[in-house]
Amino acid sequence: DIQMTQSPSSLSASVGDRVTITCRASQSISNYLNWYQQKPGKAPRLLIYAASSLQSGVPSRFSGSGSGTDFTLTISSLQPEDFATYYCQQSYSTPSWTFGQGTKVEIK
Amino acid sequence: EVQLVESGGGLVQPGGSLRLSCAASGFTFSSYWMHWVRQAPGKGLVWVSRINSEGSSTSYADSVKGRFTISRDNAKNTLYLQINSLRAEDTAVYYCASPNGLGGFDYWGQGTLVTVSS
Numbered sequence: 069d070i071q072m073t074q075s076p077s078s079l080s081a082s083v084g085d086r087v088t089i090t091c092r093a094s095q096s097i098s099n100y101l102n103w104y105q106q107k108p109g110k111a112p113r114l115l116i117y118a119a120s121s122l123q124s125g126v127p128s129r130f131s132g133s134g135s136g137t138d139f140t141l142t143i144s145s146l147q148p149e150d151f152a153t154y155y156c157q158q159s160y161s162t163p164s165w166t167f168g169q170g171t172k173v174e175i176k
Numbered sequence: 177e178v179q180l181v182e183s184g185g186g187l188v189q190p191g192g193s194l195r196l197s198c199a200a201s202g203f204t205f206s207s208y209w210m211h212w213v214r215q216a217p218g219k220g221l222v223w224v225s226r227i228n229s230e231g232s233s234t235s236y237a238d239s240v241k242g243r244f245t246i247s248r249d250n251a252k253n254t255l256y257l258q259i260n261s262l263r264a265e266d267t268a269v270y271y272c273a274s275p276n277g278l279g280g281f282d283y284w285g286q287g288t289l290v291t292v293s294s
Contacts, residue, residue: 102280104221111271111287112213112221117280155221159279163235165211165223 070094070161074154074168080176087143089171091156096136100160103132103141106170107152115154116141143173151175178202178283180272185288192262192292198255198272198285206250209275212257214268215287224270225257240266262292 071094081087091101099119104112114123116132119139129144143150156168184196198210212224225236225246234246245258255272269289273281 100279104281106221111284112281113284114276114280114282117276117278117282121278123276123280123282157221157223157280163226164237165226165281167221167223170220 069164070097070158070166072156072158072166072168074156074171076171077169078172078174080174081146082176083146083148085146085176087146087150087173089141089154089156089173091134091139091141091168093137093139093158093160097158097160099135100158101132101134101139102157102159103130104155104157105150105152106155112155146173178274180274180283180285182270182272182285182288185270185290187291187293188262189294190263190292193258193260194262194290196257196259196270196288196290198257200253200255200272200274203274203283205248205253208277210246210248210255211273211275211281212246212255213271213273213281213284214266215271216265216268219268222268227255259290262290264292266290267292 073092101119103116106112120132153170153172179201181199211226227246231248243261247256269287271287272285274283276282
């Protein structure tokens with residue numbers, strides 16, 4: 069099975085900061101990588117699919133990049149509503165749509 | 177508006193069973209694969225199972241294979257997850273989710289909590 073490893077597990081940042089979260093796959097997954105945001109008590113929200121495509125309705129301050137094994141999610145200017153946990157997910161090796169362990173973005 | 181509404185969760189003893197439901201509306205349910213994803217308290221997301229649009233093909237995470245059964249009724253626009261031989265480690269919020277056809281899951285239900293405890 070493909071393992072997905074996110075780093076860091078948590079980070080503290082201030083409003084307006086540029087934030088980068090990394091996701092590494094245990095083998096190449098081409099661009100079959102998705103990013104989600106989850107707030108406490110809520111369902112996950114799809115932000116980015118196919119590594120770099122912005123889901124409809126998601127603010128343009130979110131962006132994704134990468135291919136193969138290394139991927140990044142970038143928030144260009146952190147907003148108060150962006151404090152949440154972020155997950156990557158591979159959709160290359162089905163039938164196992166593996167998630168990363170999550171990165172919690174907290175207020176500094 | 178797309179809506180996915182789960183139900184059927186609750187408190188169950190180890191070894192017990194539950195059937196979770198996910199009622200879909202606002203899209204052509206019968207055209208889409210569907211998935212179940214779970215999240216243990218304070219933990220991350222774990223994919224559980226998927227079913228194709230016709231209901232003829234299913235797959236499961238190794239941790240639930242042989243105990244969980246996914247099914248659907250396209251006439252009722254409803255997805256199901258039959259969960260048997262429940263263990264404490266199955267305690268989680270269970271979400272149904274629909275894929276966007278490009279790899280990601282773009283619609284999610286609100287989740288239903290399953291608690292396995294004696």
